[in-house]
Amino acid sequence: MKKYILITFVFLPLFVQSQIINIENFRRVTDTIGWSGFTRLDLHLIKNKNTIFGISNRTRIQYKTPKHLWLFINDLDFREANSKKFVNRSAQHFRHNYRFHEKIALESFLQSQNDEISAIRFRGLIGAGLRFKLSKNEDYKFYLGSLVMYEHEDIISIIEENNRDWRSSSYFSMSLSPKNNISIVSTTYFQPRFDRFSDVRISSQNTIALEVFTNLRLTVNFTYQYDQFPVIGIPKEQYGLTNGLLYSF
Template sequence: MKHFFCVALLTVCIGFSTSAQIVNVESLRKVTDTSGWSGAASLNFALKRNVNDFLTISNNIHVQYKMNEHLVLFKNDIEFQKIEGARLENSGISHIRYNYRFHPRIAWEVFTQGQYNKVSLIDFRGLLGAGPRFKLSNSENYKFYLGTLAMYEHEEISDGVTPIQRTLRGSLYLSFSLYPTERISVVSTTYYQPRISQFSDYRISSQSSLLIDLFANFAFKTSYTFTYDAFPAVGIPNSQYDFTTGITYSFD
């Protein structure tokens, strides 16, 4: 389990806690040379703040299938939030990604994603994109990746003001993972996603996670995520953060 999570890619859009607007796929990849199925499931508790302070319980499941140079990832997350002891809100995200490594240092990825987030007033956000991912290091104790891609976005906001958005966005990310010991992993990824036709409309997301192996296939995981959206829904702050702690179970 010393290679519990790899930080490799991602590309696009995503960076997680479900409530985040960009999902971090880096935390999904498992480092393995064996073909076949693998994955992980986790139960998380989080204290967050955006418009209000609230407690969150989330369930995250991801599965991957690897065969030679091909890799398929599937992610499904559901989150329930109790805001200031009163309202109960929820959010969810489903993500599918195909990865083809045609060079030891370069891979091509195609993905699609759908999500909703009641707290951020996102009724629906659909994404479809593709792009290359570059491996910048060869060490097994630390890994660096750089990615660029383009994606189409369809977004419906329930603030009563914002019309349906159909846009093209770019996505640039830098990701690294460190393995200081066999039981500890540190993963960090930062994304920058500007609207192609208007660079002043951009999103930034940065997530850092610490994983500590406990026993068998279980690990303790704590993550901090910061997101910034230049043009969020009306009434939603530009910046948000998540601090999440939980237990993760992985399988091969």
């Protein structure tokens, strides 16, 4: 079993509150049958001219059989500076895959989410659809998902209505390993409303990892979020760039 140490040394925060949960980053692609997962808890406390406090938890539990996959995710992130919150969000996600064909799986999910900074008091999702495996090459993996979901969203606003919408939730995911020391992982979601196609959300997460020494990788991660009709006062675009070092042993 490998252990991992991640050191983040450059971070450019440019509106990084995520509204679409990128499940592909949590899905462990493996032929191993049974349980797998991880849990991580981080605490931050800095005192100088300012007082900065933060706590985050990320947990993934996966169970796999030859035809079924169950996946549970808990993600929590809270940060404040001088008692002023600048990150306060959490999400719980449950997903089930039933592979009835070598390249096609039936996929269903439930999700609850809140994000105070993005003015989301509660967002509940339920959906189902199909997931397609587009390639057989283990070094170049491509997946396409096409799902329908119902959204129940309560927003933090006294002048805007809450949302009860049906949306399409499509995604394209790829994992490329052109060389032994390079890996590229990218997932993009596209979620328009059925009755108002211009009301669309887009989310993209892209990671490049380059092995610089044995067991030591340089990682570059870029995330992008777009919401055509966000709550008043929330920007349409939110994005962030993280560079780091990943050591495995």
